[in-house]
Amino acid sequence: MISFVVPVYNTEPYLSNCIESIIKQNIFSYEIILVNDGSTDNSLDICNEYARKYINIYVLNQENRGPSAARNAGLMEANGEYVFFIDSDDYYIKDSLIKFECTLNKNKEVDLIFGKIMMFYDNNKEERRKIKYNNTVMINSMTGEEALNYLIKTDQVMISNYSAIIRKELLIQNNILFKENIRFAEDVDFMLRVYCASKNVLFIDEFFLMYRKNREGQLTQTVNLKKLNMAIELYDKLLKEVDSWSIKENSKEYIKRYIANLYFSSLGSLNKKDLEYYQKYDLLKEYRYLIKYTGGYKFIFNKFIYNVFGFHSCLTSMQIIKKLYFHMNIYRSEILQLLKSPKP
Structure with missing residues (x-):
């Protein structure tokens, strides 16, 4: 059953x-x-x-x-x-x-x-x-x-x-x-x-x-400061706990990479129009040590920016890339809608 x-x-x-x-x-x-x-x-x-x-x-x-x-x-x-x-x-x-x-x-x-x-x-x-x-x-x-x-x-x-x-x-x-x-x-x-x-x-x-x-009231729709803090503290705790798990050493490294990538992805979600922007900024900056565990082709450029220019520049580049991605998806949706529209 x-x-x-x-x-x-x-x-x-x-x-x-x-x-x-x-x-x-x-x-x-x-x-x-x-x-x-x-x-x-x-x-x-x-x-x-x-x-x-x-x-x-x-x-x-x-x-x-x-x-x-x-x-x-x-x-x-x-x-x-x-x-x-x-x-x-x-x-x-x-x-x-x-x-x-x-x-x-x-x-x-x-x-x-x-x-x-x-x-x-x-x-x-x-x-x-x-x-x-x-x-x-x-x-x-x-x-x-x-x-x-x-x-x-x-x-x-x-x-x-x-x-x-x-x-x-x-x-x-x-x-x-x-x-x-x-x-x-x-x-x-x-x-x-x-x-x-x-x-x-x-x-x-x-x-x-x-x-x-994008449902109104959906848990995953809006990441307010309380939810972000909950997520970041979870990532921090898990990354430290995984060393005690009964799994292979390379598995521990992969899991740390995944957890760190989740943190890294959240940098692009910050918006200066958000009333909680500065509190979120400080929270993410506090846990920036997680960046060293990130991996994968999606994060190579921004990890380079962090290592060379620091946290603020890295965050800015993440936001720019996210905006570009957002607008590309809008254009993609509009093109798809036009292609699906019946011809006159």
Whole structure:
């Protein structure tokens, strides 16, 4: 059986679509656990209505404690051998999960199966791959630790709880839970541990999930000072903890590189129009030691700028590059829309 754990918080306009996308999948044995995390809209009513209609849909109701606590609560109640986590404003692509179920039936020992995710935006019809995977066939003969190293090395790793189906026993035996005091970037700690504990992993080279961006109130939409501080402190703590993990030395170096790259990427998000700009600047500057662990072709130029000219110049170059990338994407979207428009 597959258990779908769905943390729910004020997603009334999207919740039914999420649930229906599971119900309409062509899979044999599953349950849906809806964890209402103190919603103040009609989300709980929607959850209860589905639970009344379907015997394999269950509702857990709790005070608002954050998505990590909601996922942990759902995991503890899950009856399935395998668990999918999905946010309640996202949805599965039609008939995309049958491949996962068939793969599980053929590979009884697999711990983790991940696939491809498509992003879409509330304000337009544009869809975009979250990660462009290449040369992934070899992953199917790797352990989770080896796969993680390869994905980090080739700059195609995605550490997201919704990107994979996970054996529940793996999580319980290794005491892998979401840290409930973290409400931003909580996936990083969780999924790194999942990969390192997995003995057998598989990759399905197909899109299966539609991931919504730019929803009002979305946890990942706006990085305020509190969330940024939470994320940076997590990166700092993880980078120091990884040396004590029971993994190979080269794996530790790859994980440090990934964590440092997350920090480095956040430099480009600063905006002088932000009222919290100077506090964020000081926070990021305080942890600039992380830059020495960064790696990969995406960061070669800006790491050079940092080593030669210092932190401020590095941050400025990151912001310029991000603006260029943003405008290029706008032009790309406009061109695609023109190409799709019917000819007069």
